[in-house]
Amino acid sequence: MRARRAAIRAEYAVEETEAAEAEAIENQQAVVSVRVPATLAEALRARAAAEKLPTSAYVRRVLVRAVGEPGEPVMTESRVEEIVRRVLRESA
Known part of the structure; x- marks a missing residue:
């Protein structure tokens, strides 16, 4: 169960990063982590x-x-x- 949660979190983090980068490019914004x-x-x-x-x-x-x-x-x-x-x- 923990491994599944970790995999879901990792996938979510990747998707969020990709979405943030796309938004930053569109809006001339910088991504700050x-x-x-x-x-x-x-x-x-x-x-x-x-x-x-x-x-x-x-x-x-x-x-x-x-x-x-x-x-x-x-x-x-x-x-x-x-x-x-x-x-x-x-x-x-």
Whole structure:
């Protein structure tokens, strides 16, 4: 059973890599591969599912927000205010 799971995972990884490379070529994007702790990967998948997004799209959104535009601070005043409003709303 483990060997079958490993084979399925390997096949899936190859397919995902091929799809990502094709998308990168089409959209003039670069493919970035990064290792993260399993708990972080699961948290990313869960948040992506909650927003009904593919994990790669969710991670791309997180990275764009984290990096922002060149010269732009990562945490602007309006972003902090937005976070505070969301936390207050969710904790009510």
